[in-house]
Amino acid sequence: MRIALFATCIVDAMYPKVALATVRILERLGHEVVFPQGQGCCSQMHVNSGYFEDAVPVIRNHVRAFTSVDYDVAVAPSGSCVASLGHQQPMVARECGDDALAEDAAMVADNTYELSELLVDVLGVTDAAEQLGSYFPHPVTYHPSCHGMRLLGLGDRQKDLVRSVAEIDFHELPDAEECCGFGGTFSFKNPDVSGAMAEAKLRNVESSGASLCTGGDASCLLHLGGAASKRNVDVQTVHFAEILASTRSNPLTVDGPVELSIPQPGRRPAGRTTPAGATR
Amino acid sequence: MSVTSLGMPAVRPVHGQGNLHAQVAFPKAAKKELQNEQMRANIRHATHTIRHKRAGVVGEVPDWSELRDAGSAIKETVMAHLPELLEQFEQNVVAQGGVVHWARDADEANAIVTRLVQEQDTTDVIKVKSMATQEIGLDEHLAEHGITATETDLAELIVQLGRDKPSHILVPAIHKNREEIREIFSREMPGVTDELTSEPRVLAEAARQHLREKFLTSKVAISGANFGIADTGTLSVVESEGNGRMCLTLPETLITVMGIEKLLPTYQDLEVFFQLLPRSSTGERMNPYTSLWTGVTPGDGPKNFHVVLLDNGRSAVLSDPKGRSALHCIRCSACLNVCPVYEHAGGHSYGSTYPGPIGAILSPQLTGITSEKNASLPYASSLCGACYQVCPVKINIPDILVHLRDEDIRTQHGQRVDQSAPAPASQDPAVGGQDDWREEKSLTQDEGRGGQDTSPREGSLQQLGSRARRAGRRVREAVPSRGLPTQMDAMMKGASFVMSSGQRMAMAERGLPLGRVVAGRDHAIGWLPGVVGGWTDERNVPEPPRESFRNWWKKHEGETAERLERDGVSGAEDPVSADDAAARHSAATGGSPADGPGDDEPGAGPDAVAGAASESTGDPERDNIERGEGRQQNGGRA
Numbered sequence A: 001m002r003i004a005l006f007a008t009c010i011v012d013a014m015y016p017k018v019a020l021a022t023v024r025i026l027e028r029l030g031h032e033v034v035f036p037q038g039q040g041c042c043s044q045m046h047v048n049s050g051y052f053e054d055a056v057p058v059i060r061n062h063v064r065a066f067t068s069v070d071y072d073v074a075v076a077p078s079g080s081c082v083a084s085l086g087h088q089q090p091m092v093a094r095e096c097g098d099d100a101l102a103e104d105a106a107m108v109a110d111n112t113y114e115l116s117e118l119l120v121d122v123l124g125v126t127d128a129a130e131q132l133g134s135y136f137p138h139p140v141t142y143h144p145s146c147h148g149m150r151l152l153g154l155g156d157r158q159k160d161l162v163r164s165v166a167e168i169d170f171h172e173l174p175d176a177e178e179c180c181g182f183g184g185t186f187s188f189k190n191p192d193v194s195g196a197m198a199e200a201k202l203r204n205v206e207s208s209g210a211s212l213c214t215g216g217d218a219s220c221l222l223h224l225g226g227a228a229s230k231r232n233v234d235v236q237t238v239h240f241a242e243i244l245a246s247t248r249s250n251p252l253t254v255d256g257p258v259e260l261s262i263p264q265p266g267r268r269p270a271g272r273t274t275p276a277g278a279t280r
Numbered sequence B: 001m002s003v004t005s006l007g008m009p010a011v012r013p014v015h016g017q018g019n020l021h022a023q024v025a026f027p028k029a030a031k032k033e034l035q036n037e038q039m040r041a042n043i044r045h046a047t048h049t050i051r052h053k054r055a056g057v058v059g060e061v062p063d064w065s066e067l068r069d070a071g072s073a074i075k076e077t078v079m080a081h082l083p084e085l086l087e088q089f090e091q092n093v094v095a096q097g098g099v100v101h102w103a104r105d106a107d108e109a110n111a112i113v114t115r116l117v118q119e120q121d122t123t124d125v126i127k128v129k130s131m132a133t134q135e136i137g138l139d140e141h142l143a144e145h146g147i148t149a150t151e152t153d154l155a156e157l158i159v160q161l162g163r164d165k166p167s168h169i170l171v172p173a174i175h176k177n178r179e180e181i182r183e184i185f186s187r188e189m190p191g192v193t194d195e196l197t198s199e200p201r202v203l204a205e206a207a208r209q210h211l212r213e214k215f216l217t218s219k220v221a222i223s224g225a226n227f228g229i230a231d232t233g234t235l236s237v238v239e240s241e242g243n244g245r246m247c248l249t250l251p252e253t254l255i256t257v258m259g260i261e262k263l264l265p266t267y268q269d270l271e272v273f274f275q276l277l278p279r280s281s282t283g284e285r286m287n288p289y290t291s292l293w294t295g296v297t298p299g300d301g302p303k304n305f306h307v308v309l310l311d312n313g314r315s316a317v318l319s320d321p322k323g324r325s326a327l328h329c330i331r332c333s334a335c336l337n338v339c340p341v342y343e344h345a346g347g348h349s350y351g352s353t354y355p356g357p358i359g360a361i362l363s364p365q366l367t368g369i370t371s372e373k374n375a376s377l378p379y380a381s382s383l384c385g386a387c388y389q390v391c392p393v394k395i396n397i398p399d400i401l402v403h404l405r406d407e408d409i410r411t412q413h414g415q416r417v418d419q420s421a422p423a424p425a426s427q428d429p430a431v432g433g434q435d436d437w438r439e440e441k442s443l444t445q446d447e448g449r450g451g452q453d454t455s456p457r458e459g460s461l462q463q464l465g466s467r468a469r470r471a472g473r474r475v476r477e478a479v480p481s482r483g484l485p486t487q488m489d490a491m492m493k494g495a496s497f498v499m500s501s502g503q504r505m506a507m508a509e510r511g512l513p514l515g516r517v518v519a520g521r522d523h524a525i526g527w528l529p530g531v532v533g534g535w536t537d538e539r540n541v542p543e544p545p546r547e548s549f550r551n552w553w554k555k556h557e558g559e560t561a562e563r564l565e566r567d568g569v570s571g572a573e574d575p576v577s578a579d580d581a582a583a584r585h586s587a588a589t590g591g592s593p594a595d596g597p598g599d600d601e602p603g604a605g606p607d608a609v610a611g612a613a614s615e616s617t618g619d620p621e622r623d624n625i626e627r628g629e630g631r632q633q634n635g636g637r638a
Helices: A009-013 A016-028 A044-048 A052-065 A079-087 A089-095 A099-110 A115-122 A128-132 A146-151 A157-163 A191-208 A218-230 A240-245 B026-033 B037-059 B064-080 B082-095 B106-119 B131-135 B138-144 B154-161 B178-188 B200-217 B243-249 B267-281 B314-318 B324-328 B334-338 B340-345 B356-367 B373-379 B386-390 B397-412 B443-454 B459-477 B487-499 B502-509 B512-522 B530-538 B549-556 B560-567 B575-589 B606-614 B620-637
Strands: A002-005 A032-034 A073-076 A112-114 A139-142 A169-171 A212-215 A236-239 B099-103 B124-127 B148-151 B220-223 B227-229 B234-239 B253-259 B289-294 B304-310
Touching (some): A009 B502, A009 B549, A016 A032, A052 A089, A191 B026, A191 B340, A212 A240, A218 B530, B082 B099, B106 B138, B131 B253, B154 B200, B227 B267, B243 B289, B314 B356, B334 B356, B356 B386, B356 B397, B373 B397, B386 B397, B487 B530
Parallel strands (some): A002 A032, A212 A236, B220 B253, B253 B304
């Protein structure tokens, strides 16, 4: 299959490794990945902040980017952005008087999958160790991000995939379904409440017995990881795509600060080591 | 007495008054409440307990989803036919010996109730727990006229004795623990000694003794209503303690204040709501006391019965098709009990009688989004959607929050004029006050510094910055009515400009290394300026990557074979697809997998550095082939 990657703005700019991980997973299954270079953002930041008019050019751009390239299905490593495509883009376009854009947006959204949705429902991946060669011998807990859970109805797809990774040490997260407090611009419009929510989530992560928290939305992970860093709490966050992409030959390392760049060869950041047992 | 226009009226409906306005904008109020650790611990404990109880009893009902659909559909019917149903209700109440009064707003309702109490020649009334009478500030209004209202719901009594405000719809004293309640009772309740313990049974007994005398001596009771039945003129109150039943049956005169949205078309509709409400509310299969009364019955219960139908902004809510489902609310408070924002900020942060997620959509709609402090309420949510998931009448709270944010922004930008009469200034201390909750400086105040902060000197970025500033100026010019654009306006305009083009995104992302410079040795950014400073108050920003995915991909798209090789998946347990892919891509690129840039490669040595320096595979010819291949594929299939 020819699969169009919607990286999402936050992954594109801040977590390129998550996009690369998505590519590696899909290529491993024998699919071709294309990246429509015209893509920008899903417009959720504008819509959720009430700036519908400013959202329209962003929506129009997304629709243009994903209708001018040929592909079978599109995928994004984010439940929230995928939910926004179907849930908000047509509504905002209609609200701003562009019914044709609303229809096109709905069409693009219908063919865009969240990563775990694509893997489980379309590509039939249920055992990451077996089918993807995924290997990650670390203690991990999992936070289900709200929009994937409640708007897309992802259920346990992400968690089940993570649990099926070879040698993973999975820990359940208490009160997992409670929001982490990110909420887009809520995070800086209501910083105190947002921070309190992050603290509650971090406490739950700590009590899970794992110091590494995975999830399906880079924005939530940026918020949680940043809150942990601010508070000197020993919790790190990692996108589940990176865990699925991790193999015995090319394991994801988690020592030191979580590296965001796609590292350039020979320029390994200082303080990074391969975890024991990662190579055989 | 006056008649209020409903439906799509010729005269615009008035907005609500009373205890619906936040005194302090939500972010500031919440900041203060968050410091009350005791309150937060109490609320956390209580909401988690009720939340789990609710989930248990809801899980027992196999047709819960259908019940929610039915509840939602009945309420939609009510809203679609409200004028006719209200008239039908009035006819039936009157036919059964009751008197119906129509109140356009809080002032009218308070005046009607006060007059009715004065006509009974008494200065003491007892009250059944009621949100509507809190909303209109009835107790305070009665006190101004020398009438003492005693709350008989135990939690309301605690709040009243403590001269406090309710913080939860169902459990108004949720923010108080047993010891705090014992202290209030010892201080305020006549006849209570220091021997009072904080044991719940002992506290309840003290309240019982205190209230029993009130029940037997009061001539007038005031209640709200959970439901009013149009086709019979019946009213209903559901409760847990029986104190409501006492008020509804013992006094000579009963006055019920009911919001006009509380109607149900038929008596049979109760079967749906008597299932939905207790399970959603207290997590009980059935509430202990369900009272139903229809007019007056000689020799049984009150001799005089009045019902005051309260609008107070409800018609204004009804006139908005996107927001009107907020009127479906049956005040169960399930949304409060699952809301993480409510859990941390507490009920008082919302200012209004209606706290939590439902309050965040109901209060600003009742008062109009033009009420400055209430305009902060639709932003008091992370849009996690937990509220919608549990709502027994399926109010899509997150969607209405977003709709209200849109209304707020359009109002700020002068694109939306609220034609409804604003609440009188005397009723709304927030109206006319400084709109300081946004805490944003205007562009003119901050432009110079903001410009320096965000416009690096690099050619293309500088160009981008100046175009964004021009866009910002266009906003300023487009905003005649509400003053200068905020930093948020400028940020959103700039982001819209950049994010609506892949090319501009790529250009902006070339600035990422600057973020790495700011991050420095800590690999984190701990301070950001202006409106986004709220982010770094609570979180660090990680060091940005060297390069965005978009820009990296342009150079490395064709390296599938190398990626597969590095991941070693040709040796994985599912070799078929991986091998196929590797083979196909090897064939396509015309070369064998070679060391190249990519993910963490522990063994990457000096050989690979050469590749890094040129940011390519180190083989110009192959690079060209790959890039050409990529273009061809894209072009061929477009």
